[in-house]
Amino acid sequence: MTEPFEPEKDLPHLAFLRWLVTVLSFTMIAGMVVLIALFVIRFQDSGIDLPKAITLPDGTRPVAFTQTRSWYAVVSADDQILIFNLKGELVQTVPVKVP
Secondary structure: OOOOOOHHHHOOHHHHHHHHHHHHHHHHHHHHHHHHHHHHHHHOOOOOOOOOOOOOOOOOOEEEEEEOOOEEEEEEOOOEEEEEEOOOOEEEEEEOOOO
16 A cells, blocks of 8 residues: 655655745734724824814805815815915915916
């Protein structure tokens, strides 16, 4: 009778490949756990609070909005940027010249 085939005895580099695949699998799983943890930590940040209401000058139609930690801006349909402080007071109006 012949002995059963044992790949580790006949092909010694197969044991190294099996070990390598196992280590790489654990590394990939650990990397995914770290990425998921970073996403969870990052998305728990409250970020910037949006204003509850914005009072615009009469006749102004907003088309865009942007905000930082100290001011927010509204772009109007008549090509102006209205910059407000966080209290809602109009600080500056910047006309936009479109070529």
